[in-house]
Amino acid sequence: xxxxxxxxxxxxxxxxxxxxxxxxxxxxxxxxxxxxxxxxxxxxxxxxxxxxxxxxxxxxxxxxxxxxxxxxxxxxxxxxxxxxxxxxxxxxxxxxxxxxxxxxxxxxxxxxxxxxxxxxxxxxxxxxxxxxxxxxxxxxxxxxxxxxxxxxxxxxxxxxxxxxxxxxxxxxxxxxxxxxxxxxxxxxxxxxxxxxxxxxxxxxxxxxxxxxxxxxxxxxxxxxxxxxxxxxxxxxxxxxxxxxxxxxxxxxxxxxxxxxxxxxxxxxxxxxxxxxxxxxxxxxxxxxxxxxxxxxxxxxxxxxxxxxxxxxxxxxxxxxxxx
Amino acid sequence: xxxxxxxxxxxxxxxxxxxxxxxxxxxxxxxxxxxxxxxxxxxxxxxxxxxxxxxxxxxxxxxxxxxxxxxxxxxxxxxxxxxxxxxxxxxxxxxxxxxxxxxxxxxxxxxxxxxxxxxxxxxxxxxxxxxxxxxxxxxxxxxxxxxxxxxxxxxxxxxxxxxxxxxxxxxxxxxxxxxxxxxxxxxxxxxxxxxxxxxxxxxxxxxxxxxxxxxxxxxxxxxxxxxxxxxxxxxxxxxxxxxxxxxxxxxxxxxxxxxxxxxxxxxxxxxxxxxxxxxxxxxxxxxxxxxxxxxxxxxxxxxxxxxxxxxxxxxxxxxxxxxxxxxxxxxxxxxxxxxxxxxxxxxxxxxxxxxxxxxxxxxxxxxxxxxxxxxxxxxxxxxxxxxxxxxxxxxxxxxxxxxxxxxxxxxxxxxxxxxxxxxxxxxxxxxxxxxxxxxxxxxxxxxxxxxxxxxxxxxxxxxxxxxxxxxxxxxxxxxxxxxxxxxxxxxxxxxxxxxxxxxxxxxxxxxxxxxx
Numbered sequence: 032x033x034x035x036x037x038x039x040x041x042x043x044x045x046x047x048x049x050x051x052x053x054x055x056x057x058x059x060x061x062x063x064x065x066x067x068x069x070x071x072x073x074x075x076x077x078x079x080x081x082x083x084x085x086x087x088x089x090x091x092x093x094x095x096x097x098x099x100x101x102x103x104x105x106x107x108x109x110x111x112x113x114x115x116x117x118x119x120x121x122x123x124x125x126x127x128x129x130x131x132x133x134x135x136x137x138x139x140x141x142x143x144x145x146x147x148x149x150x151x152x153x154x155x156x157x158x159x160x161x162x163x164x165x166x167x168x169x170x171x172x173x174x175x176x177x178x179x180x181x182x183x184x185x186x187x188x189x190x191x192x193x194x195x196x197x198x199x200x201x202x203x204x205x206x207x208x209x210x211x212x213x214x215x216x217x218x219x220x221x222x223x224x225x226x227x228x229x230x231x232x233x234x235x236x237x238x239x240x241x242x243x244x245x246x247x248x249x250x251x252x253x254x255x256x257x258x259x260x261x262x263x264x265x266x267x268x269x270x271x272x273x274x275x276x277x278x279x280x281x282x283x284x285x286x287x288x289x290x291x292x293x294x295x296x297x298x299x300x301x302x303x304x305x306x307x308x309x310x311x312x313x314x315x316x317x318x319x320x321x322x323x324x325x326x327x328x329x330x331x332x333x334x335x336x337x338x339x340x341x342x343x344x345x346x347x348x349x350x351x352x353x354x
Numbered sequence: 355x356x357x358x359x360x361x362x363x364x365x366x367x368x369x370x371x372x373x374x375x376x377x378x379x380x381x382x383x384x385x386x387x388x389x390x391x392x393x394x395x396x397x398x399x400x401x402x403x404x405x406x407x408x409x410x411x412x413x414x415x416x417x418x419x420x421x422x423x424x425x426x427x428x429x430x431x432x433x434x435x436x437x438x439x440x441x442x443x444x445x446x447x448x449x450x451x452x453x454x455x456x457x458x459x460x461x462x463x464x465x466x467x468x469x470x471x472x473x474x475x476x477x478x479x480x481x482x483x484x485x486x487x488x489x490x491x492x493x494x495x496x497x498x499x500x501x502x503x504x505x506x507x508x509x510x511x512x513x514x515x516x517x518x519x520x521x522x523x524x525x526x527x528x529x530x531x532x533x534x535x536x537x538x539x540x541x542x543x544x545x546x547x548x549x550x551x552x553x554x555x556x557x558x559x560x561x562x563x564x565x566x567x568x569x570x571x572x573x574x575x576x577x578x579x580x581x582x583x584x585x586x587x588x589x590x591x592x593x594x595x596x597x598x599x600x601x602x603x604x605x606x607x608x609x610x611x612x613x614x615x616x617x618x619x620x621x622x623x624x625x626x627x628x629x630x631x632x633x634x635x636x637x638x639x640x641x642x643x644x645x646x647x648x649x650x651x652x653x654x655x656x657x658x659x660x661x662x663x664x665x666x667x668x669x670x671x672x673x674x675x676x677x678x679x680x681x682x683x684x685x686x687x688x689x690x691x692x693x694x695x696x697x698x699x700x701x702x703x704x705x706x707x708x709x710x711x712x713x714x715x716x717x718x719x720x721x722x723x724x725x726x727x728x729x730x731x732x733x734x735x736x737x738x739x740x741x742x743x744x745x746x747x748x749x750x751x752x753x754x755x756x757x758x759x760x761x762x763x764x765x766x767x768x769x770x771x772x773x774x775x776x777x778x779x780x781x782x783x784x785x786x787x788x789x790x791x792x793x794x795x796x797x798x799x800x801x802x803x804x805x806x807x808x809x810x811x812x813x814x815x816x817x818x819x820x821x822x823x824x825x826x827x828x829x830x831x832x833x834x835x836x837x838x839x840x841x842x843x844x845x846x847x848x849x850x851x852x853x854x855x856x857x858x859x860x861x862x863x864x865x866x867x868x869x870x
Contacts, residue, residue, distance in 0.1 A: 167411060228717050
């Protein structure tokens, strides 16, 4: 094999999402307004909440499960924290405490759904479909009109800037950094991949399969809640339909990033790239003034092509492993 | 041709094979088999695992195409190149496979008449007739079933009987091939089915039944003639009435040279062996009963037996799999009540599972991760992060120690050969310094060059500080590697063979396993 061919197949095999990103950026450079610092930070700022949810779904797909309710946790966790802060116990729940409370609520609802699905052996798709409805209903009940005046401490992570760059971007990067360390440098990451690839083999190798799977659901809920916290801060308000319908985009990002629906296959770097790809596609549509009425169609078509390309990556990887 | 057409139908053989051969790349599964099965005959096919019995059946039933040779069904020659299940069906050949291939979520009646429903004009189904017929067929094979029950609600043995019933009464096949149909049946069902066969063959002298079995006793009891397969060849066809079980067993085993592993004395001499495990009266009702043995360092013992003899379940129970009804299991003086593999591993028990790809290999990941998955805790720093330098070093060392042929620890597991995968998995077990090592089929799917390497490791390094239990379907390997062999038969240990005694031979072991 010549070295160019090898380089090409290696790109296709492991880094296709970055190729895609490079192509998009190249297209972007021809679009006026794209290459400004202002625009780039805005793109990333808007991408951060989605990125958090994608991380959650990534973990759950790796263990061959699914969590549809992430978009509801995304709203439910901040809503509970905000209502606790403003209505239930304003004396106890200081805004800073509410910031901490938000991911804790996400963690708990994730663990609960995971325990239900894993311990009672119920299909996670159905369990989380139910919790999606329950949590959305609870949000509508708690804040039917939304909450528009939030203390600065609560919106800080989503809204403030350091050196002109939104803090939300740092939060997102830190979250992925920590996740990366756990996936690649910690026993738990190796066990997650093992479970997704071959649950029975992992069990016979002594991995605590149930506990690890429930933990993945918990972390997914936590990540979604952090995403919600960032989004609430960015919008400086919380509305009852926050994140509603986003789960489809979360799936798009996770799968575009090379995560297999059959478990065990996927890279954190891949889904990270995919989140940026999606954000840039949306941004380019804004900048080029594609009419809002057809934007969804354009986006769908772009996704179709992108996901087809991502599926090529699997085939390339398979062929490479055979050689 | 004119003469043969003039002969009465009963005198042409039911089917005839001549020089039938099937080769796969690097392997001849069926070599030059001549076989002529008469009408009105129950013909047994027996041989050890891998002798080519099942492949032979698949050639006759068209599931696979023979490489060369001829097949004649009912006097009619078939073109082997385009022989397939549809043609076979047309000629009246029906295979009842080891695992019945029904649609689990369709009803019994829909499954029974799949492909050939009873219809009235315009293709409308005669539901009532089909239901009645399904019940009749089930009764004929000794079952009472609701024809509308979903197939999956029936136990596997009932499904198997229905598969036979379909071949016999609905397809009305003239050549019925039964591939180890008796393996999953209970004793009473088995006797019932085989008696039914005798009765049917009496009533339908134009049909033939070909019965693959692992059990010498069944062949002796129910077959008219038997063909013995060994190493892909049909080595003998015997008249059952004129032979004995022992003679048949000798044909099956043949003249097998025991593998020689030079200088294979025990890793720990008998006198210096330290006790490790005491197992007494271990019982899971209906599966294995009263399993009792003691093990010390350097001991390599075998659990032998037919499938369903309880040997696998007994061995797995020592790794915390499945429930126990009675008995105690002591490791180094401590009585254990294991609830999971994780707990067993804490007590330094290790298991190499029987089905490598399904139960042990983590396909998409590297050799390093496959080696370390059970022992990452050992290579973690205080924060729980993996000390990657040590992990890499350990994997590299294991690759050298076990002579794994791979470019490096980061290579994907799926690129390795069976033998190399098995070495990686054994390396995985050794990282926890096991005191009791249970190896189930350590040489299955392993190339010929690697088998002795693995067996040698069992008798040397792996048993240096621990006891090893080996389960393998190859009697030679058992005799080669074990000091003691516990033979399981219907859940009980019926014999213990000791190295050095005169009955410590392949053929004596085979006969004991068969219970003849």
